Amino acid sequence: MRRFVAWGIVALALLGLAGFGGWMLTLPSSTATAEAPEVPQAEAEAMLASLKPPKRERPLIAIIGLNDATETTDYIMTAGILRRADIADVVMLATGPGPVQLYPALKAEPDATIAEFDAAHPEGADYVIVPAMSRDDDPAALAWIRRQAEQGATIIGVCAGAKVVAAAGLLEGKRATTHWYYRPRMLKLSPTTQYVPDRRMVSDGKVITTTGISASMPMMLTLIEAIAGRAKAEEVAHGLGVEAWSARHASDAFRITRAFASTVLVNRLAFWRIESFGIRLEPGMDEVSLALVADAWSRTYRSSASTFAATPEPVETRSGLRIIPDEAAGQWANDRMVSTFPDSPPAVALDQTLAAIAARYGSRTTDVVAMQLEYPRGPAR
Structure with a gap:
């Protein structure tokens, strides 16, 4: 039964590819590379x-x-x-x-x-x-x-x-x-x-x-x-870990492109390879890094992030936020755990997470994540 359902999903996806492909050809091939204008x-x-x-x-x-x-x-x-x-x-x-x-x-x-x-x-x-x-x-x-x-x-x-x-x-x-x-x-x-x-x-x-x-x-x-x-x-x-901040932004750098749409499609069609990663909740951990890491790993269309702790009780973070673990578990499989990079400031932890996603799924998936976050890479975050 499961094999029948799986092949049915694949067949439906393939039947829709002709229409999807026509739509994809109407998309821009890449994003604009214009510099963000100065803010008066x-x-x-x-x-x-x-x-x-x-x-x-x-x-x-x-x-x-x-x-x-x-x-x-x-x-x-x-x-x-x-x-x-x-x-x-x-x-x-x-x-x-x-x-x-x-x-x-x-x-x-x-x-x-x-x-x-x-x-x-x-x-x-x-x-x-x-x-x-x-x-x-x-x-x-x-x-x-x-x-x-x-x-x-x-x-x-x-x-x-x-x-x-x-x-x-x-x-x-x-x-x-x-x-x-x-x-x-x-x-x-x-x-x-x-x-x-x-x-x-x-x-x-x-x-x-x-x-x-x-x-x-x-x-x-x-x-x-x-x-x-x-x-x-x-x-x-x-x-x-932020060097500078302002209202500067290049809006044209963020849009659905052929690369974005095709990467999302390919990743979604590989539904049998979706991976679930664990993040250990620790008292006093940096909640900003936690949020960025969990968010990024859950936007690849290939993976999701869940939290775990020894008990089901909320875990209090550095700034007193209370995060409720998804699972009460003492351990998670080592090859299915992701780091919040506790020795790095949050902005750096996000860059390190994007690098880890690229190493596992390729740079195009990293681009998909950054596009969803509307994240301009570089010193002006």
């Missing part, structure tokens, strides 16, 4: 001004997540970077009780529900960070984000979180950006929004949006700079 100093200063704390001297930052539909790095990396800066109180929220199942990997225990946050902080947050969510129409999330904006919070839509902000009605008539793949969806949800290319971050009043997943890092460093100054941001950047 006045624009950079306006971004920092828009991010000044609106209420408290020590700001309150809330990161909202859907319990079953929130992107891994957008939720974990933003909290990890902000907490290590120690310039604000950072609260990780969920729309309902229970853990937040992240995608494509990891499960986290939030600090509170949005209802509990409202009861504790009726005046609202200073900043609300909205990660990418696989659903952009959750009524509870949209109502809460709108209410926080009405109370004066600065709203930061990270990656495809911009389409959630759009669905909340907060991008009408504003300038914005988002993950390259979700730009049409954002503009469909908010037709009067003006998309801004060639920027990793765009501010318009009290709403800020960013490009893809990896933009969380420069966005959080910019927020730290706005709150606590350049010296503090540089200190945190050094610990992350």
Whole structure:
């Protein structure tokens, strides 16, 4: 029976290749190689001004997540970077009780529900960070984000979180950006929004949006700079392994190409060779590296990443995040474990992970991962 099902899947895939091939020929053969344009100093200063704390001297930052539909790095990396800066109180929220199942990997225990946050902080947050969510129409999330904006919070839509902000009605008539793949969806949800290319971050009043997943890092460093100054941001950047950060971005470098589409197709057709890798959770581990590594290994279309620990209890990371292991296991097969590179800063750990993926699956698969992360390689991360 299994052999029949497997051959049926292969046959269906092959039957669709003619149409797929015709579509693929319409795609660009490669991405553009244009340099990212410089960002005028006045624009950079306006971004920092828009991010000044609106209420408290020590700001309150809330990161909202859907319990079953929130992107891994957008939720974990933003909290990890902000907490290590120690310039604000950072609260990780969920729309309902229970853990937040992240995608494509990891499960986290939030600090509170949005209802509990409202009861504790009726005046609202200073900043609300909205990660990418696989659903952009959750009524509870949209109502809460709108209410926080009405109370004066600065709203930061990270990656495809911009389409959630759009669905909340907060991008009408504003300038914005988002993950390259979700730009049409954002503009469909908010037709009067003006998309801004060639920027990793765009501010318009009290709403800020960013490009893809990896933009969380420069966005959080910019927020730290706005709150606590350049010296503090540089200190945190050094610990992350980041040499420089800004809104510079080359949007044309990120699009579906023939190489991208064909690599995804080939990797998906090899479904019988999908590998599951284990990541050991250790108390005090760097949650930013954990998020980047787990996210990257789960975006190859050839592999997925799962976490394990000796017990099923949440493991507390360096910055106090609580990660729930996928399995309670003392060990994982040595050839099916991946490292979070604990001796390297997170930005370097991501580069080392991409190199490991290239060694196992080839450089084209690494390119597919980097494209999904919207990760511009080089010193300006």
